Amino acid sequence: MMDQAAKRPKNGLGNRVTRIVVLALGVLILLGGFFVHAAIKELLVSQFDQALLTKAQTLTRFAEAGRSGINLHFTEEPLPEFQGGDDSEYYQVWFKDGSVLARSPSLELDQELPRRSQPNKHAEFRSLELPDGRAGRAVSLRLSAQDGVDNEGFIVDLTLARSSEGLNQILRKLVWGFLAGGLSLLILTLLVVRRATRSALRPVDLLAAEVAGIDAESLESRISVDSLPVDLQPIASQINGLVKRLGATFARERRFASNAAHELLTPVSELRIASDNALDWPDDPRATSGLAKEACELAEQMEHVVRSLLALSRAEAHLTPVNSEHFDLGNLLKELLDSFQAEISSRNLRFTCELPKEFPLNSDRVIVRSILSNLLLNAIEYSADATPLKLSGRIDSEMIELTIENRPDEVTREDLEHFCEAFWRKDSARSSREHTGLGLALSLAFVRLLKGELNFEIEEEAIVVTTLRLPKNH
């Protein structure tokens, strides 16, 4: 059982839950990482751009425009970042007509920066490749300058560009960081979820192992319900119920086969032995006399069993034709009781009868007669001597009801479950040849054919109450 719990199938619940959780978490991490990365990138780029813009605006405050261009005065010394070399920055200024007004020393004569192209925007940002080949970021502004000579104002376009390598490196590290973190989280989640599901599903594994161990040879075993989690208990209870019913069915089938074999093979065996003796010792009257008569009796006995079995089979398959007619059930009962009177008297049974004056029934008279004959004969023959035997009847709107109360010897509640089982007899040795154990089984099959009900109960003082209900109009 432990080995079965340990071997988890690929499509098992545990692996499925783990896959779903890890997949979902993976998607969440990816999406989350994507959005966070995008947000951080936007923030960083925005900050970079703001710094670039601030610098551009700062530059313009220190600009002195002259006819020969704009002079930037920041300090006595020229700004070093525009002089060229490592980590240079670049600027370029245009007149409104597009002619270049000024350019940074870092910009070669054949090198150009992109000019402002969107007239509606105050500051235009773009990513670009710097003249020195590095990745960069530029801001383009339109601003007004004052002619230092004439003091006249004029419009110029300024583009300032600087390297964004540092920013890009930060963003790359951010991506790797997210990937590494996300992967670690996924692996951790996989381990935790796997462990958690294994632990949580252990009762399911144990239940599955117990159920897998149930076979035709172990139908007596039951799953322990109390040791299971509350949500699995109904499943275990249902399985136990099903196994119990299956066990009862198997037992019933085995009993049927065994009893049928006895009922059919015993007379065949008797006939065979008697015939063998007659053939081996034909001159011995002990072997031959009475053989013909016995053979006849045995044949009749077997015929009775076979016919009863065939009738039972047809009735259970609803192949028996039902021919309904109106008749009085009271008259039919009287007819039957008259035929059983000798038996009733010989057993000293205290018989009482309470039937409606008129007891109409619309049903198959022959089948009803067979049912009543079996039930009454059963009640009479199995009652203890000198005990009460009561027959009563009533009619309601849809059904007629007939009740037989008798006191048989040694019948238990457990026996009631088998009353209508084919070939079942209280005497397990099946000594009596007058009964085959098919009478009540046949009665039940006929009752069901007529859409009726047949029940047996034990009441106080060991009285068996047989209740037959049939539709008034079939």
Add this chain to the structure above:
Amino acid sequence: MRVLLVEDSPRLLRDLTFALEKRGFAVDACSDGTDALWMARDVPYDVILLDIMLPGTDGLSVLRALRQKDIQIPVLMLTAKGEVEDRVTGLEAGADDYLTKPFAVSELLARVDALVRRGYRDKNPIIALGDLEIHTGERTVSRGGVEQSLTPREYRLLEFLARRRGKTSSKSEIETHLYDDESYVLSNTVESTVSALRRKLWSGESDCPLRTQRGHGYLIVNPE
């Protein structure tokens, strides 16, 4: 040989008793498991033929009770239940053989003979005493190849003593094994049967293997 037949079908009880007696067995018959248990405890039967479905105590319970009391009489189970598990149950309960109904009388008798031989540890159906041969299957006796005419009673005594050759059997032991409860046994039946055997098989011979042990019983000595 004496057998106990336990069968609740009156017809089978009657007919099987007839067949077994014709075969030369002394047969005690009963139809109830409880009675069978008492009888098996009291009498050293050579074989018990036991039906399973019996009133009172059922056949399997009788068998288990016998084995628990260490009564090792060979048992042949008779029943209509022929499924493998039924046979296994019977054999595991201690049965020596199992026969399902319906069966031929000849098969039943052959199986009973086999169980009797097994009880005497005799696998050979022919018992040889010098030039005397007892054919237990056919119930015939021959001497020097010539068949000898014996009555059923004489044959049964000869077979009984031959199976116990070398051992002395008392008169009461002989009577118990050879005659059923219904038989009328005179006080000198055994002696007269012994006499008849000597006369028919070893007449005039000084070294007759069928010997009387005065005060103890009779035996057949092993041939040299």
